Amino acid sequence: MRFPTWAALPLLFLSACATSSGTQGPRAEGSAAVASRLLPWSQQIALREQWLEQRHARLLDMMRRHGVGMWIIHNEEFHDDPLTEHVAPPRPYAGNRDIFVFVDAGAEGLKRVALTGYHDVALERFFELPGERAPREVLAELEARYQPKTIALGIGGKRGVTRSLTRDGYAFLAEALGSAAEARFVSAAPLIEEYLDTRLPDEWETYRGLVALTESVVKEALSSSVITPGRTTVGEVRRWLYDRLWALGVRTWFQPDLRVQRKGGAATTSRGFLATATEDVVIERGDLVHVDFGITYMGLNTDWQKMAYVLREGETDAPEGLKRALDNTRALQDVLMLQASRPGRSVADVYDETMAAMKQRGIEAMVYSHPLGAQGHALGASIDFRSAARKEEPKLLRDGSYIAIELNTATVVPEWEGQKVFVMEEDPAYLTKEGWKFFVPRQDAYYLIR
Structure with a gap:
């Protein structure tokens, strides 16, 4: 007996995701509106069991490829x-x-x-x-x-x-x-990796909807409805994110983190990255705020990083120097996703080509992208400076796989008296023969907190 196909159910978020960066409308929905299309648990199980039939149908060939x-x-x-x-x-x-x-x-x-x-x-x-x-x-x-x-x-x-x-x-x-x-x-490690890293075509719409939900939640968190400059703390934003997940009926696989960069503030690092802000930090006007956040639903996981700017009195947009910093990160995304990456390419070659292009352009960059799907830090081919430094055989990119395009650039900002500013972005993407493609359009401008 086969369960009915749930393709007509609203979970698939077809109306929640824009198909081009110029499309507005549905993507402006709040998280509650997007989440209204989530399936009840019983229907989640039914759909996931349909996916399980497809996974089992692929398993014997995988076992034979790995000699199991x-x-x-x-x-x-x-x-x-x-x-x-x-x-x-x-x-x-x-x-x-x-x-x-x-x-x-x-x-x-x-x-x-x-x-x-x-x-x-x-x-x-x-x-x-x-x-x-x-x-x-x-x-x-x-x-x-x-x-x-x-x-x-x-x-x-x-x-x-x-x-x-x-x-x-x-x-x-x-x-x-x-x-x-x-x-x-x-x-069983090689078999497990292929099994978990193989995405099903039928998962695609559900996952795209999950990314849209992630975007909606983060847009709310980094907005004036949650943050009051001079009063709201990092801890309060984090707790808002936890409570929003509870209200939506979904989970997260890691603690939401925020980073705050401020003119004249000393940048502290942790394990080579800009350190997260402590919960007692008050978000002030002129701050650049970053969030790292992910959602777990239907056995799938997202990972998402975005940047917001807190407008000073009289400002209507971020300073030009901060905009150029975001442009540098977008340039890094373009090279990694569209120029360097193709199915079957070695991740080491992709990383080297990307970093060479950034060096030629004079952009200080870091790349630490990782697979997504069954886990947040999933199994598969990572395009990561740490992987590039290891002596193990580089993995090949797998057509159709999902990845978190996670990276940053560091740019000197004149309006901040030459202070270096880090713009960190992370977006779920899927691999095609033309390179990686985002599930929803990337961030082209800072979220603005008024």
Whole structure:
């Protein structure tokens, strides 16, 4: 049985997103109006289960590309594996051990077995359920019948989602499968990366709507409706963002951060970046305010950075020097997204070409873009100065993947007596044969706080 297609439902935000930078109207909506198109939880589950069918349909080819004969995801009560919601129906799992097994069964195709503490009809759509049989018995039987050359587990990866198997979980699987099978345990990291980094065409509209919602929330936060110059603190804006998420019924995957740059103020750094402002900082007229914020919904995540200027008395726009600083960051975006990036290119080549172009133009730049999707800091190919410095083999850009175009430029501003100003931007984008494209138009002017 297939659930009905939810394409007609308002969640897809078709009216919430402008298709060109010159389009106004729908994109001026507040976050409450955009969020009114969010699906109830039951319909979110139904749509995500449609996506899960498509993911499972791609899995066998992925397993064969990575030489994986069997893939096991081991979920524990109070210690959920972050893969579970992406390999099984996205519902709560409260069994002591819930185990999901994928086997390359040769001519039989992909065999899927769920070993859970309870029977669930939703699981029957995706997995064989062995009833009351003991998980150890079923695992041993699967191993003996199919004799997989490799058994991939969440071990040995460099990221949390690729090394999520607990020590006790490993011991349980090793005992159930036997020492001969344990000798064939391998890291599932390469398979996990391709599985999570592969975006589905059907996700695109939902994700675009999520980006539009992120934009709406940030525009409200960096506006006169939230910030009163000389009175509102950074902590109050942060708490407003938390409360807005709660009211909208969505989550975030990291703490919202704000940075404040001020004429005559000393720029402090943290790990090589402009440091975040403490919560007691009062936002004043003439400040340049930056926010870093993301939303989690439907198993997808956004990451978003934007800049606002607090007008001084008598001002109607930001000073020209600050505008030129924003122009420099836009120039960096253009080179990275449209000139340097193409599917199949090495991220090292993309980074080097981008930075060479910035050097030629005399623009001081930093690039630290990362994949987006199932996680905020997702798996896949990063275009990042830190990755460029590592000795590991550079990854290739994957057609259709999502990324956070995260970067900044530093520009001397005459109106600030030659002070260097950082303009930091971050926008979700997707890769096409013509380069990266934004889901919604980028920031072409500072948000103005009056």
